[in-house]
Amino acid sequence: MLALEATVAAIGYVALACLLGQLVAAGFIMPDGEPNVLRRSLITSALVALLVFVGISVLALLVQGAKLQRGIPSAELLWRYLTMTQSGHVWLARGAYALALVLMTWWLLQSEASVRGARWLAILSLPLVASRSLMSHAVAVRNNSAIILTADAVHSVATAAWGGGLIALWQMLFLGRSRWHQSIPWMAQCVERFSRLALVSVALLVVTGVYQTWVHVGAVDLFLKTDYGNVLLIKLSLLLVMLAFGALNLFSTKPRLAYAAQQNDDIQSASRAALRRIAVESLIGLLIFCATGLLTVLPPGVHAVHQTTSAVAPPVPPSVRDTTKAYDPAEGASVKILSPKNEDVIAGDRVAIQFRLTKGKRGHHVHAYVDGELIGMFQSKAGTLNGLQPGRHILQLRVVAEDHQTELDASDRIEIMVK
Numbered sequence: 001m002l003a004l005e006a007t008v009a010a011i012g013y014v015a016l017a018c019l020l021g022q023l024v025a026a027g028f029i030m031p032d033g034e035p036n037v038l039r040r041s042l043i044t045s046a047l048v049a050l051l052v053f054v055g056i057s058v059l060a061l062l063v064q065g066a067k068l069q070r071g072i073p074s075a076e077l078l079w080r081y082l083t084m085t086q087s088g089h090v091w092l093a094r095g096a097y098a099l100a101l102v103l104m105t106w107w108l109l110q111s112e113a114s115v116r117g118a119r120w121l122a123i124l125s126l127p128l129v130a131s132r133s134l135m136s137h138a139v140a141v142r143n144n145s146a147i148i149l150t151a152d153a154v155h156s157v158a159t160a161a162w163g164g165g166l167i168a169l170w171q172m173l174f175l176g177r178s179r180w181h182q183s184i185p186w187m188a189q190c191v192e193r194f195s196r197l198a199l200v201s202v203a204l205l206v207v208t209g210v211y212q213t214w215v216h217v218g219a220v221d222l223f224l225k226t227d228y229g230n231v232l233l234i235k236l237s238l239l240l241v242m243l244a245f246g247a248l249n250l251f252s253t254k255p256r257l258a259y260a261a262q263q264n265d266d267i268q269s270a271s272r273a274a275l276r277r278i279a280v281e282s283l284i285g286l287l288i289f290c291a292t293g294l295l296t297v298l299p300p301g302v303h304a305v306h307q308t309t310s311a312v313a314p315p316v317p318p319s320v321r322d323t324t325k326a327y328d329p330a331e332g333a334s335v336k337i338l339s340p341k342n343e344d345v346i347a348g349d350r351v352a353i354q355f356r357l358t359k360g361k362r363g364h365h366v367h368a369y370v371d372g373e374l375i376g377m378f379q380s381k382a383g384t385l386n387g388l389q390p391g392r393h394i395l396q397l398r399v400v401a402e403d404h405q406t407e408l409d410a411s412d413r414i415e416i417m418v419k
Contacts, residue, residue: 002297008060010293013160014286015053016129020157021164022046023125025172027118029165029193035180040113042168046121047105053128054098061091077386090134097128129160137216137300148215155208159292162201163285169194170278177271187271188257195250202246209239216300228298235291238284245281253277299374327409332360333399334410340395342414351385351416353378355397363410364402370395388418 026042065073065081082088101124108117130153138145138152172190176182213232223229253274260270339354340346355378357366368376368385370393376385377400385395398411 005060005063005297006290006294008056008063008293009296010290012053012056012060013132013289013292015049015056016125016132016156017160017164017285017289018049018167019046019053019164020122020125020129020160021166021168022049022171023118023122024161024165024197025168025194026113027115027120027122029169029190029197030172031186031189031193032115035176035182036113038172038176038180039115039118040109041175042172043105043109043113043118043121045168045171047102047109050098050102050105054095054102057091057095057098086139087135090131094128094131097131101125101128126157129157130154132156136296138212148212151208151211154204155212158201158204158208159288162198162205163282163289165194165197165201166278166282166285170275170282173271173278174275177275183261184257184271185261187274188254188261191249191254191257191274195254198246198250202243218300226299228295228300231291231294231298235288235295238288238291242281242284242288245277245284249274249277249281327398327407328362328401330360330399330408330410331362332358333363333408334358334360335366335397335399335412337395337397337412337414340414340416343416344414345417345419346388347419349386349388349418351388351395351418352382353385353395353397354382355412357381357399359399360408360410362401362406363399363408365400366397367400367407368395368397390418392417 022042022045026039026046030039030042061078061081062073064087065078082092101121104124105121108114108121111117133139133149133152133156136152138148169190173187176190177187217223217226217229217232223233256270257274335358336356337353338356340351353368355366357363365377365379367374368378368383370385370388372394376383378397392415394413394415396411396413399408400406401408
């Protein structure tokens with residue numbers, strides 16, 4: 001299930017990146033007055049990417065339902081998810097917005113496919129790309145949530161503009177050179193325009209990426225101790241390689257094209273080298289999107305440390321004190337599960353929880369564990385756990401500090417039976 005979820009997320013990222021990249025290329029990168037048939041080709045590719053996104057969104061919904069129900073999701077479960085959860089509301093809003101963009105893109109293709117229309121579509125696609133942040137790990141962070149969500153949204157847009165723009169640039173140069181016999185000066189102008197976009201995108205990407213790493217990883221040692229940290233290291237390594245190729249294109253490919261355009265010398269060699277280098281950089285960008293898809297389905301480092309610790313020992317009866325970890329002092333914090341009661345029998349896969357939380361000096365919220373697995377986080381005095389399999393389970397609530405990482409010696413356990 002994890003592999004499927006990560007694959008679906010990665011395809012969604014690639015589709016949105018291609019959507020934004022193709023529209024930016026059609027509206028801002030390609031010189032004005034150049035072959036309208038090429039611009040139409042880019043807008044058509046944007047429409048295909050948009051349709052892929054709509055299809056993959058439906059598949060993502062089914063995967064989410066399968067996670068909650070641990071099997072083929074029922075229509076009732078999907079309806080509850082869409083109407084009763086924040087991520088469900090975001091899914092509906094994004095789906096409706098994407099369909100509206102489909103209609104607008106189709107209308108533009110039926111008309112003149114103008115530069116102005118492509119630019120407006122590129123601008124209108126930004127909210128769809130940025131709204132992915134409303135379903136990301138950034139939503140779970142309570143401190144400075146507006147800043148973190150904004151940083152995540154800017155990071156998503158910058159990544160899509162750079163990575164998706166590279167794919168569109170390669171397509172535009174390849175088709176323009178091979179099919180419509182565009183000149184080297186035309187290629188040089190396209191690369192020059194994209195370089196400006198890439199410089200701004202990379203600057204935003206680095207700044208927001210460093211900030212998000214600090215928020216979601218929390219400590220340097222968690223890079224090696226958690227799956228999230230390991231995948232993030234791979235992503236960062238790929239990013240460094242991509243930056244190296246970007247520098248090569250900036251300081252070598254672009255000047256070489258400009259020189260060939262001025263001197264009308266070694267034109268074929270310059271164009272082949274440009275296409276080859278841009279293709280390699282685009283491929284690395286696709287690998288980064290794959291890593292990003294995997295990151296979205298892994299718990300961040302600051303949360304994964306809880307999951308790892310809780311999985312060290314098997315579940316123990318509620319009456320036995322948990323001594324598998326040295327928790328921080330409670331300092332007045334406590335939690336009491338009010339509902340369900342110990343040994344209650346639950347019908348269905350949804351367990352409604354009510355509890356009394358005393359925060360004390362350091363308590364902020366509670367983490368919910370089922371059989372040692374972290375599956376929920378609650379700040380209010382009630383919540384719902386979905387997707388529990390039939391059988392006997394141990395439910396534990398533990399008070400956690402505001403940093404989402406420091407667990408306190410304040411918890412309550414019960415044992416329930418799910419039918």
